[in-house]
Amino acid sequence: MKRMKTAYTAGLALLGLVLASGCHRDMYDQPKYEPYDQSTFFTDQKADRQPVTGTVARGQLALDDAFYRGAVNGKPVPNIPPAALARFANTRDMLRRGQAQYNTFCQPCHGESGYGNGMIAQRGLSQRRQVPTYHSPRLRDIEDGHFYDVITNGFGVMYPYSSRIAPEDRWAVVAYIRALQLSQNARPSDMPAEARQRLLRGENPNVAPGAAATTGTTSTNE
Numbered sequence: 001m002k003r004m005k006t007a008y009t010a011g012l013a014l015l016g017l018v019l020a021s022g023c024h025r026d027m028y029d030q031p032k033y034e035p036y037d038q039s040t041f042f043t044d045q046k047a048d049r050q051p052v053t054g055t056v057a058r059g060q061l062a063l064d065d066a067f068y069r070g071a072v073n074g075k076p077v078p079n080i081p082p083a084a085l086a087r088f089a090n091t092r093d094m095l096r097r098g099q100a101q102y103n104t105f106c107q108p109c110h111g112e113s114g115y116g117n118g119m120i121a122q123r124g125l126s127q128r129r130q131v132p133t134y135h136s137p138r139l140r141d142i143e144d145g146h147f148y149d150v151i152t153n154g155f156g157v158m159y160p161y162s163s164r165i166a167p168e169d170r171w172a173v174v175a176y177i178r179a180l181q182l183s184q185n186a187r188p189s190d191m192p193a194e195a196r197q198r199l200l201r202g203e204n205p206n207v208a209p210g211a212a213a214t215t216g217t218t219s220t221n222e
């Protein structure tokens with residue numbers, strides 16, 4: 001009987017403690033703004049404040065204009081910057097990456113070889129403005145930085161890809177577009193002497209004699 005009474009008292013005390021602590025709501029009810037609250041203090045009436053101009057989030061400092069913007073002092077860089085090349089083990093890896101990204105994001109409109117005849121263009125889904133070919137004298141002569149800018153910020157009716165393609169991958173796409181352009185506008189003198197000899201003999205210039213003919217076509221995909 002005594003034991004029960006003790007337990008009862010202890011239980012009551014515990015309940016009292018819980019209730020008493022529940023009454024201390026001053027941390028909870030302190031004067032503070034909730035997200036998206038209205039404020040009478042600031043002139044724009046918003047409690048949420050913008051970061052101070054020029055604030056850079058940790059890990060997002062992008063000082064290299066050539067690499068991150070494709071332009072220095074507002075002028076497009078003529079060539080792919082070294083910082084972009086340094087992100088890849090070698091140019092072949094870079095081109096492979098560029099090819100994969102291009103075929104994912106650009107090929108549906110611009111076509112596999114860059115003539116502007118991708119399936120979306122063929123089906124008339126891009127009717128407002130024709131998808132241009134990359135094989136025009138103007139785009140052949142234009143700076144590498146211009147392609148980077150088009151991918152980053154869009155161009156005319158073409159939407160930007162900055163949220164989908166990382167800076168180094170944008171440069172890889174630029175490299176691949178250059179490869180596509182070369183593939184449609186090469187002179188025999190652009191080929192290595194050995195490959196040129198094979199071509200003159202009527203052989204596949206891509207395959208070294210005796211090598212397994214795994215790349216047995218002259219497709220633009222390799």
Ligand code: HEC
Pocket residue numbers: 102105106107108109110120126129130131132147150151155156157158161173
């Ligand atoms: C949905 C279709 C579509 C996709 C996808 C697309 N483009 Fe375009 N692109 C266009 C159209 C349409 C234009 C012409 C825009 C205009 O003239 O207003 C254009 C124009 C261009 C130009 C020409 C800029 C100039 O100076 O004339 C380049 C370069 C280009 N795109 C590159 C790319 C690259 C690289 C990608 C992939 C990352 C891509 N595009 C993805 C439709 C597309």
